[in-house]
Amino acid sequence: MGGPPNLYSFQDVDKDLAPNLRKYVLEQQNEALARHGVFRVAVSGGSLPKTLAKALLAPSNGSKDDTPEFSKWEVFYADERCVPLDHEDSNHNLVKQDLLDRIPQELGQPKVYPIDEQYLDDPKECADQYEKTLVSIFAARDSVKLPLFDLLLLGCGPDGHTCSLFPDHPLLREQDAWVLSISDSPKPPPKRITLSLPVVLHAAKIGFVATGGGKKDILKKIFETEQGGNLPSGLVNRGAGEKVSWFCDASATEGVNFPRRGSVM
Ligand SMILES: O=C(O)[C@H](O)[C@@H](O)[C@H](O)[C@H](O)COP(=O)(O)O
Numbered sequence: 001m002g003g004p005p006n007l008y009s010f011q012d013v014d015k016d017l018a019p020n021l022r023k024y025v026l027e028q029q030n031e032a033l034a035r036h037g038v039f040r041v042a043v044s045g046g047s048l049p050k051t052l053a054k055a056l057l058a059p060s061n062g063s064k065d066d067t068p069e070f071s072k073w074e075v076f077y078a079d080e081r082c083v084p085l086d087h088e089d090s091n092h093n094l095v096k097q098d099l100l101d102r103i104p105q106e107l108g109q110p111k112v113y114p115i116d117e118q119y120l121d122d123p124k125e126c127a128d129q130y131e132k133t134l135v136s137i138f139a140a141r142d143s144v145k146l147p148l149f150d151l152l153l154l155g156c157g158p159d160g161h162t163c164s165l166f167p168d169h170p171l172l173r174e175q176d177a178w179v180l181s182i183s184d185s186p187k188p189p190p191k192r193i194t195l196s197l198p199v200v201l202h203a204a205k206i207g208f209v210a211t212g213g214g215k216k217d218i219l220k221k222i223f224e225t226e227q228g229g230n231l232p233s234g235l236v237n238r239g240a241g242e243k244v245s246w247f248c249d250a251s252a253t254e255g256v257n258f259p260r261r262g263s264v265m
Contacts, residue, residue: 005244009253022055032150045091071108082191123181160231164194215252
């Protein structure tokens with residue numbers, strides 16, 4: 001697995017973090033397109049879609065390296081709340097409003113894979129159906145042990161959760177399923193689906209975005225303590241190592257002591 005995760009801390013979200021996040025996402029895009037002609041990315045909700053939109057909707061400098069080729073993107077949800085797709089709690093709704101609906105026409109549109117609204121009352125079925133969608137795209141379940149996302153873009157909650165994998169929850173022990181359901185999420189709404197930890201760890205690259213002073217204590221715990229390594233975001237750091245990059249601002253990393261901490265990429 002190699003080295004430790006990368007922790008980048010930027011002074012300002014708009015001026016520094018967003019352009020560096022753009023550079024990182026487009027690097028992963030271009031590597032994926034060279035590998036297999038498509039860019040498969042899964043995103044979370046929370047504050048991430050807004051920051052991602054700042055990064056991706058900024059004007060391009062015209063070079064190939066700096067151009068999002070959205071028509072070659074396939075967008076999935078790393079976790080989703082079991083609510084209608086136009087509900088204010090829906091991660092898809094957030095991503096659509098903040099990013100997808102605002103992509104200039106000439107850049108094309110990603111193919112997007114939201115959850116199936118038929119199964120909102122039954123999170124287990126909703127997760128199984130989402131897994132079936134992944135199976136149809138990432139090849140047959142028996143020929144591919146785990147789906148390989150080119151990039152996961154995740155958030156980290158103040159309790160250390162990521163996706164809808166919460167601290168000490170039995171879902172963290174799931175080894176087999178690709179997509180899991182939860183009906184007792186400590187963060188509302190309670191019914192959700194989420195990628196499983198093995199699927200998260202298998203991704204080619206994992207980018208966390210954590211900004212604001214509210215993230216300071218949990219980042220200190222995750223990066224500095226043994227105990228933090230057992231929190232869901234810490235387990236991603238531990239299990240995926242150098243495949244993981246954290247994009248934080250100065251308020252989130254204030255006082256965080258981590259050897260590989262950088263201020264530029
Ligand atoms: O559906 C969700 O609730 C999210 O996917 C969740 O995992 C989120 O990413 C974190 O809670 C961080 O959220 P913030 O970035 O808003 O703090």
